[in-house]
Amino acid sequence: MSEDTLLKVENLHKVFPGNVYAVNGINFEVKNKQVVVIIGASGSGKSTVLRCINRLEVPTDGNIIFNGKSITDKSVDLNQVRSEIGFVFQSFELFPHLTVLRNVTLSLEMVRKMEPKDAEAKAIEVLSDLDLTDKFDAYPGQLSGGQKQRVAIARALAMNPKLMLFDEPTSALDPELVGYVLDTIRMLAEKGMTMIVVTHQIRFAEEVADWAVYMTEGKIVEQGHAKEMLRNPKEERTKQFLSSTLNK
Amino acid sequence: MKNTQIQKGRFENRTTFLIALVIMVFIIFMDIHVLSQTTGENYWFYSENQPSDDFTDVLMISPTDVYFTGITGTIYHSTNYTNTFTSIFSASSPLNTIDGNDTFLIAAGDAGYVTKSTDGETWIELDLGQAYSESFKDIEIQGDNIWLIGTNGLILYSNNSGISFVKQNSVRAEQLNSIDFMNASTGFIVGDNGLIMKTSNYGSSWITIDSKTTLNLNSINLELSSSPRIWIGGDQGLFLASYGATFGETFLVIDTGITENINDVYSPIFGIVWVVGDSSTILGLRGNEFKNIQLLETNATINFNAVYAINNEAIAVGGEIYFNKEGLVPVFSTDVDWSDWWFFVSEVEPLLLKGMVAAVKVIVVAIVVGFMIGLFMATLRTIRNRPLNIIATAYSDLFRNTPLLVQLFFITFGLPELGVNPPLFMDAVIALSLNTGAYQSEIIRSGIQAIPKGQMEAARSLGMTNVQAMKEIILPQAVRLTIPPLSNEAVILFLNSSLLSVIAYEEITRVGTIVANATFLYSKTFILVALTYFIVTYSITQILRSVERKLKIPGLGGGAL
Numbered sequence: 001m002s003e004d005t006l007l008k009v010e011n012l013h014k015v016f017p018g019n020v021y022a023v024n025g026i027n028f029e030v031k032n033k034q035v036v037v038i039i040g041a042s043g044s045g046k047s048t049v050l051r052c053i054n055r056l057e058v059p060t061d062g063n064i065i066f067n068g069k070s071i072t073d074k075s076v077d078l079n080q081v082r083s084e085i086g087f088v089f090q091s092f093e094l095f096p097h098l099t100v101l102r103n104v105t106l107s108l109e110m111v112r113k114m115e116p117k118d119a120e121a122k123a124i125e126v127l128s129d130l131d132l133t134d135k136f137d138a139y140p141g142q143l144s145g146g147q148k149q150r151v152a153i154a155r156a157l158a159m160n161p162k163l164m165l166f167d168e169p170t171s172a173l174d175p176e177l178v179g180y181v182l183d184t185i186r187m188l189a190e191k192g193m194t195m196i197v198v199t200h201q202i203r204f205a206e207e208v209a210d211w212a213v214y215m216t217e218g219k220i221v222e223q224g225h226a227k228e229m230l231r232n233p234k235e236e237r238t239k240q241f242l243s244s245t246l247n248k
Numbered sequence: 249m250k251n252t253q254i255q256k257g258r259f260e261n262r263t264t265f266l267i268a269l270v271i272m273v274f275i276i277f278m279d280i281h282v283l284s285q286t287t288g289e290n291y292w293f294y295s296e297n298q299p300s301d302d303f304t305d306v307l308m309i310s311p312t313d314v315y316f317t318g319i320t321g322t323i324y325h326s327t328n329y330t331n332t333f334t335s336i337f338s339a340s341s342p343l344n345t346i347d348g349n350d351t352f353l354i355a356a357g358d359a360g361y362v363t364k365s366t367d368g369e370t371w372i373e374l375d376l377g378q379a380y381s382e383s384f385k386d387i388e389i390q391g392d393n394i395w396l397i398g399t400n401g402l403i404l405y406s407n408n409s410g411i412s413f414v415k416q417n418s419v420r421a422e423q424l425n426s427i428d429f430m431n432a433s434t435g436f437i438v439g440d441n442g443l444i445m446k447t448s449n450y451g452s453s454w455i456t457i458d459s460k461t462t463l464n465l466n467s468i469n470l471e472l473s474s475s476p477r478i479w480i481g482g483d484q485g486l487f488l489a490s491y492g493a494t495f496g497e498t499f500l501v502i503d504t505g506i507t508e509n510i511n512d513v514y515s516p517i518f519g520i521v522w523v524v525g526d527s528s529t530i531l532g533l534r535g536n537e538f539k540n541i542q543l544l545e546t547n548a549t550i551n552f553n554a555v556y557a558i559n560n561e562a563i564a565v566g567g568e569i570y571f572n573k574e575g576l577v578p579v580f581s582t583d584v585d586w587s588d589w590w591f592f593v594s595e596v597e598p599l600l601l602k603g604m605v606a607a608v609k610v611i612v613v614a615i616v617v618g619f620m621i622g623l624f625m626a627t628l629r630t631i632r633n634r635p636l637n638i639i640a641t642a643y644s645d646l647f648r649n650t651p652l653l654v655q656l657f658f659i660t661f662g663l664p665e666l667g668v669n670p671p672l673f674m675d676a677v678i679a680l681s682l683n684t685g686a687y688q689s690e691i692i693r694s695g696i697q698a699i700p701k702g703q704m705e706a707a708r709s710l711g712m713t714n715v716q717a718m719k720e721i722i723l724p725q726a727v728r729l730t731i732p733p734l735s736n737e738a739v740i741l742f743l744n745s746s747l748l749s750v751i752a753y754e755e756i757t758r759v760g761t762i763v764a765n766a767t768f769l770y771s772k773t774f775i776l777v778a779l780t781y782f783i784v785t786y787s788i789t790q791i792l793r794s795v796e797r798k799l800k801i802p803g804l805g806g807g808a809l
Contacts, residue, residue, distance in 0.1 A: 056705050083711030093706035097724050097801050106720060107710035139802045159710065 004031045006163060006194050007053065012062035014048050014218075022048040024218040025062070030163070030211075033192045037205040037226060040215035041241065046198045049215070050165045053196070054085045067162060083111050086156030086164040090171050092148045094140035094155070100127065101136040104155045112159065126158045127151070130184055146177035150184055157188075164188065166197040202245055206230045214238045270786055292530060295330035295569040303565035305345045307353070308556045315368070316565060317343035317355055325368060330563060330571045337371045339363060347387040352409060356384035356396055364410050376404060376413050385425050390432040395451060397424035397437060405451050416451045426467045430476065436496070438465035438480055446496060459499055461486060471515040479521050481510030487523065504531055511566075516557035524552035524564050586767045593776065596763055600780050603759035607745045608784065610673065610755070614680035615738055621681065622688025627718065629689065630696050640689065647686035653747050655679050660751045676745075676753050684741045691733045695726035728799050735792035739785045746781075756780050 007030040014023040023045045030036050038046045051057040053064060055071065055078055064071050071081050095103050104123035108114045114122065127136065130150045140148055149169055156164060166185065170178040182204050188195065189208050199205055205212060209226035214233070222235045233239045301318030308314050316324040321339035323346070326332065343357035355371075356362045360380030365371045384398040394413075396404040401418030418424065422440040429435030437445045437454070442461040445454040459465065465482040477491035480499065485506040488499040504510075510525040523531040528549055550567030557563070562572040586592045628640035647655065656679040663669065670678065699722050707717035749758035760777035764770045 054709055056709065079708075079711045079713055082709055085709075087706075087709035089702055089706060091700075091702055093700075093702040095703065095706070095721055095725075097728065107707075107712060110716050110720065111711040142802055155710070 005029050006032050006034075006067060007196075008063075008065040009049070009053070010063040010065070012049065012052060012064065013060045014045070014052055014057060015060045022218055023052070023059075026215075026218075026220055028211075028213055028220065028223060030194060030196060033194055034211060035189050035194075035209045035226075036196045036211045036213065037209040038196065038198045038213045038215060039200070039202065039205065039241070039245075044215045045218040046215055047167050048218075050087075050167050050196060050198055053163075053165060054082050054087050056087075079111065083107075083159055084162045086153075086159060086161035088149070088152050088156055088164065088166045088169050090168040092140075092145075092152045092172070094148055094151055096140050099137050099139055100132065100143070100151050103140070103151060104158050107155070108158055122158055123154075126154045130154050130157075144177060145173045146180040149173065149181045153181075153184055153188075162194065164193055164195045166195065166199070168198050168200070170199070170201060200245065202230060202242060214241065216241070266786075267790055270783060270790075292564070292570045292572050295326075295571050297332050298330070298569045299324060299333055299335060302567055303553065303569060304343060305355075305554045306556045306563050306565045306569075307346045307348055308558050308561075308563060309348065311558060311561045314556075314563060315346050315348070315353065315355075316569065317346045317357070319343075321357065323355055323371070329561075330569060336369055337363070337365075339371075344384060345386050347389050349389055349391075354387050354389065354394065354410060356387055356398075358383040360384070362396060362410075374410050374413075380404075385423070386427045388427040388429050388435065390429050390435075393432050393450065395427055395429075395435075397427050399423045401439070403437070403451060403454075407450070417454070419445055419454050419456050425465065428468050428470045430470055430472060436468050436470070436478065438468045438482075440464040442482075444468075444480070444499070457497065457499070459488065461488075461501075466510060467512045469513045469515050469521070471521070477515075479513045479515060479523075481513040481523055481525070483509045485510060485525075487513075502533075504533075506531070511552060512554045514555045514557055514562075516559055516562070520557075522555045522557055522562055522564070524555040524566070526551040528552070530555075530564055530570075586769055589772070592767070592769065592772060596773065596776055599759045599763065600756060600776060603754060603756040604780050604784060606753070607742070607748070607755035610676045610680060610748065610753070611738075611742050611745055613677050614684055615741060617677070617681040618684035618688050618741075619734075621685030622690075622692050623723075625685065625689035626692035626696060629693050631714075644686045644689050647683050648690070652679070652683050652744055653750070655683055656747055656751060672751065672753050675751060676748050680741060680745065680748075683744075684737060687737050688734065691730050691737060692726060694733075695730035696722055698729055699725050728796075728801070731792060731796045731799070735789055735796075738788050738792065742785055742788065743781060 009026055009028050012023055012026040015021055026049055028036070038049065040046050048057060052059045053066070059072055062072065066081060067084070069076065095106070098106065101120065101123055104127060105116070105119040108119035108122060109116060124136070127133065130153060132147065132150060132154065135143060135147060135151070140151070143151065169185070170181050173181060178201070182201065185195070185197065186208055197205070197209070206227055211223065212226040212229045213223040214221050214229070216237060222229060222233060222238045229238070230242065233242055299322070301320050301322060303316050303318055305317045306314065311329050312327050314326045314330065316326070316333070318324065319342045321341055321343050322335050323337040323339070323343065324333045325336045326334070339355070339357060339361060341358045341361040343355050346353065346355040348354060352364055352366045353368060354362065354364050360376065360382055362374040362376060362384065363371045364374050380402065382399045382402045384396050386397050388395040392407060392409045394406040394410050396413070401421040401424060403416040403418050403424065404413045405416050406413045420439075420443055422443045424437050424439040424443070427435060427437045433450050434448050435446070435451070442459040442463055442465060444457040444459045444465065446457055447454050461482070463483045463486050465480050465486070467481045469479045471477040471479065476495060477489060478496065478499075480488040482488070485504055485508055487502045487504045487510060489502050490496055490499045504523065506525070506529055508526040508529045510523055510529070513521055513523050515521045521533040523529070523533060530552065552564050552566035554566070555562060555564045564570045564572070625640045625643060628636045659679045660672070660675040703721055703725070704717055707721045708714070712720070745755055746757035748755050749761060752758065756777055760773050764773040767773065
């Protein structure tokens with residue numbers, strides 16, 4: 001494993017109760033400052049891979065090495081690991097009873113143990129970067145979908161994660177709002193944030209990603225440099241998937 | 249068009265209107281002066297401006313016509329609820345006792361001294377036929393018949409309002425302490441060494457009754473009703489009662505829980521007995537249940553020698569004078585004309601108000617304790633720990649699948665068998681808390697489970713611990729969701745508090761039953777009872793509704809997430 005590697009997934013398996021084989025032996029790497037996209041049809045196990053990386057799901061088998069340490073190990077401090085990996089959900093999962101500002105400061109105070117004043121300063125900085133200056137005191141229920149997702153991104157970013165995981169961040173958005181969120185991810189990529197993005201936005205993936213992974217039935221069919229692979233896939237199944245997705 | 253607007257406006261103000269209505273009914277229904285008087289547990293008030301003396305006896309003709317005797321031989325008079333006192337007469341020897349009726353008063357004391365007054369101002373020493381060295385301890389007046397009793401078994405009798413006296417034969421030579429008659433011919437005397445005597449012929453002959461004690465008996469009082477009762481107080485907290493089929497023959501020992509000497513007992517009306525004694529002892533014994541004994545402590549550390557009461561007002565005297573405006577809910581008087589509705593309401597509402605306060609006390613404690621139990625048990629049920637899940641489920645199933653009444657009986661009557669005997673209030677609180685705790689745990693559990701799984705995942709993905717996520721993210725949302733069902737539970741619990749009436753806890757229904765049984769006005773009584781419940785439950789609903797509005801999250805409709 002090269003020094004530049006931030007995350008390495010080795011032979012990852014996940015079996016859900018009832019013998020549902022969601023992930024069947026996955027291997028890939030994420031280097032520092034790299035943007036990796038995972039594409040594939042619904043039910044292909046993309047999200048499960050992401051959820052295994054920050055241990056929302058416990059892997060059945062395999063090894064995940066993050067920042068030089070195995071996080072499948074039993075002795076690992078999960079809360080510590082999770083605080084270094086930002087996770088953005090398809091359904092936002094903002095805390096509806098807290099204001100936008102409090103959504104961001106809460107984990108800074110509870111997990112990072114920051115003083116309320118410092119946490120607030122940090123939250124204001126991150127929210128301002130994402131163009132949410134006028135929404136500090138709003139509640140999530142008062143925001144549009146695009147704004148919600150950007151608050152969710154800000155909430156994860158404020159923790160200064162080493163890695164950001166995006167689980168279909170635009171799937172729950174109205175088409176006209178998708179652009180705002182993609183712009184935000186693009187901005188993060190330009191700033192050099194290491195990211196794994198599960199997405200159906202192939203054009204966006206081509207443009208932003210360094211590395212692309214195509215999955216189906218819990219297995220990787222093809223992976224390679226994003227621009228090359230997404231324009232000229234080698235595997236027949238990848239070609240089929242890409243053409244059907246792009247023609248939609 | 250105009251009509252619709254008015255109707256719409258009305259609809260929007262409906263809640264405000266109803267709240268105003270409830271407050272108005274409340275004010276009309278509940279006398280303000282009663283509210284101001286029932287704020288404390290201890291209703292005994294030190295009478296300001298009292299003379300300094302050791303008071304030996306008190307006689308209430310009415311609360312505005314009260315006489316006191318002192319060890320200094322002085323007779324005092326108060327005409328204003330013991331606010332001020334006038335010294336009206338000074339005898340040549342210490343006075344021990346005073347009694348009287350509409351036409352004359354008699355006071356008696358040491359060295360055979362007896363004095364009489366027909367106007368309360370001029371007092372004339374009575375000629376007893378001969379000089380006595382004995383001290384008189386008590387006086388009984390029945391029409392023109394007067395008895396004086398005292399040391400050495402002395403009994404003097406007059407059948408002509410005190411013009412002349414004859415000596416009656418006591419059976420024993422003990423000091424006689426107290427005398428009370430049912431009517432002119434039949435009465436009782438108690439004295440030292442457990443002496444109880446009875447006469448049925450104006451005292452011509454006295455026979456002793458076995459008291460099964462050798463302690464000094466200091467006071468006797470007859471509670472006259474269709475089923476009369478006798479109360480006797482003695483040394484070391486001894487308290488005897490006789491009633492029913494063996495009235496006047498068998499005396500039962502009633503456990504008062506005290507060991508101080510009892511110096512006087514007095515029953516103003518059916519269902520209440522006041523008991524006073526040494527070391528500031530004042531007990532109020534109420535109703536048919538001897539369990540309902542209340543110890544009302546004064547701030548003073550004095551011995552009380554005598555107590556007298558008329559209806560709700562009572563006066564206790566000894567080293568100091570204390571006045572009680574309304575210490576206990578009396579058992580209702582039966583010989584009153586209740587046909588006037590407003591008179592009926594004015595008599596019943598203070599009682600219902602007390603019942604309401606008693607019920608609200610229990611319910612407030614039970615709901616708070618039940619909420620804590622519910623929160624705790626709901627958490628135990630939702631965390632991943634099998635044994636704890638089972639314990640919490642078993643608790644909830646047990647209390648939700650058995651009747652509250654049975655739980656109440658078990659705690660009130662079952663626990664004492666197991667050696668635990670909490671006071672009645674605690675019985676009520678324990679039963680209701682455990683019961684509502686089970687229901688509240690179900691409500692809160694469903695609230696927790698209604699929060700999307702993603703909320704917990706989001707919190708954990710940020711590095712929060714399970715406890716932090718529960719406390720900061722899940723419970724605050726779950727509690728908001730559960731306010732409507734919890735307020736419903738509070739209302740049901742309050743209505744269920746009527747079950748406490750069967751364990752004789754004096755709440756609204758219990759008061760209603762007592763009133764109805766005494767007045768036979770069942771529909772009127774229970775309309776008032778129902779109205780009392782409505783006022784409380786309606787207020788609970790409105791308060792919780794406003795709490796719900798206050799806690800509402802902007803942009804989040806209808807409690808859904």
